[in-house]
Amino acid sequence: MASEGYPIGRPWLNPQCRKPWSQPNFEGTSWSTVDKTFPTEDSILSYLFDVRFGNPSPCPKCGRMANWYRIRSKRCYSTNCCGGQSIFPMSNTLFDKSRTPLRDWLHIMLLFSNTRSGIAGHLIQRHFGLTYSCAHKICDRVRTHMALIEGARQIGGPGELVYVDEAVLRGVTTPHQKGTGRAIIMGMTNGESVATAIIPNRKIDTLMRVINDRVVAGSIIVTDGFSSYRRLAEAGWERSVVFHSQGIYVNHEGRSQAAIEAYWGVLKRVIRSTYLHMSRENLWKYLGEFNFRYCRRRQSYRTFWDMISQFPPLPATHLPPQGLDYVPRRWREDF
Numbered sequence: 001m002a003s004e005g006y007p008i009g010r011p012w013l014n015p016q017c018r019k020p021w022s023q024p025n026f027e028g029t030s031w032s033t034v035d036k037t038f039p040t041e042d043s044i045l046s047y048l049f050d051v052r053f054g055n056p057s058p059c060p061k062c063g064r065m066a067n068w069y070r071i072r073s074k075r076c077y078s079t080n081c082c083g084g085q086s087i088f089p090m091s092n093t094l095f096d097k098s099r100t101p102l103r104d105w106l107h108i109m110l111l112f113s114n115t116r117s118g119i120a121g122h123l124i125q126r127h128f129g130l131t132y133s134c135a136h137k138i139c140d141r142v143r144t145h146m147a148l149i150e151g152a153r154q155i156g157g158p159g160e161l162v163y164v165d166e167a168v169l170r171g172v173t174t175p176h177q178k179g180t181g182r183a184i185i186m187g188m189t190n191g192e193s194v195a196t197a198i199i200p201n202r203k204i205d206t207l208m209r210v211i212n213d214r215v216v217a218g219s220i221i222v223t224d225g226f227s228s229y230r231r232l233a234e235a236g237w238e239r240s241v242v243f244h245s246q247g248i249y250v251n252h253e254g255r256s257q258a259a260i261e262a263y264w265g266v267l268k269r270v271i272r273s274t275y276l277h278m279s280r281e282n283l284w285k286y287l288g289e290f291n292f293r294y295c296r297r298r299q300s301y302r303t304f305w306d307m308i309s310q311f312p313p314l315p316a317t318h319l320p321p322q323g324l325d326y327v328p329r330r331w332r333e334d335f
């Protein structure tokens with residue numbers, strides 16, 4: 001599918017991506033690698049075409065394989081099949097209808113993949129000389145893109161430990177509460193990957209529904225002593241409890257909540273230091289962006305290339321995909 005020379009698939013195995021001018025101990029992707037891999041606007045457009053469609057690829061009208069060639073004056077590919085068909089590689093992706101240079105886009109996406117504590121819209125505005133509204137829109141799209149790739153990830157596996165906990169996030173803006181609103185987040189981690197869901201309350205039915213949706217059957221669930229988890233055993237889950245209220249932080253089986261508490265610590269620090277206020281409608285995007293990086297924190301060579309190896313269509317509204325936000329839409333404004 002991909003033409004020669006592009007680091008598609010497992011790009012970190014491609015010698016093109018491990019340039020000697022990268023720092024020897026730096027596992028991630030540096031700007032020098034991106035700069036050398038994509039020296040021009042056209043190289044990015046052709047990469048985008050190769051990743052999304054491939055050449056040759058089927059004609060959209062008749063479905064026969066066709067050879068595609070670039071139209072120089074437009075950001076478009078064309079074929080002679082069916083009297084001339086065209087494909088715009090940027091349409092239906094985060095680059096849709098953008099006039100910002102694609103190299104700037106990749107630079108911004110690289111910042112998002114390499115940052116520790118989030119990227120503020122004003123940084124992008126100053127760094128790239130954009131208007132704030134443009135910078136804000138680009139950040140929103142990159143964030144949505146990351147959250148869509150991350151999706152509703154499932155955690156655990158047969159016999160694997162999954163640490164489950166809930167936390168309250170502050171600084172969530174709703175139409176009624178300007179920056180004083182809150183959201184309840186449920187987090188699940190196996191120590192490596194993490195999944196979150198926004199939940200309306202901490203009742204038994206809510207927590208059980210999220211666990212049934214997002215945790216792989218057969219996992220051993222480690223929770224605190226919170227009463228809403230009491231029905232786990234009834235529902236067929238193996239549960240290990242750490243009773244924080246009794247001053248126990250490592251239980252008799254040697255299990256603790258440290259993995260999920262560490263995640264909350266980093267997430268809350270990022271929100272407090274960089275994002276400050278997030279609107280309730282966009283909260284799933286911020287969590288998706290953060291989880292995307294967090295799940296790859298020990299494989300940082302993947303972060304940037306995972307981000308540009310698939311291009312899910314961006315939704316027309318702010319509505320999250322299934323399984324990320326369990327709060328009914330009509331309730332959200334009340335929180």
Ligand SMILES: [Zn+2]
Binds near residue numbers: 060063
């Ligand atoms: Zn055709």
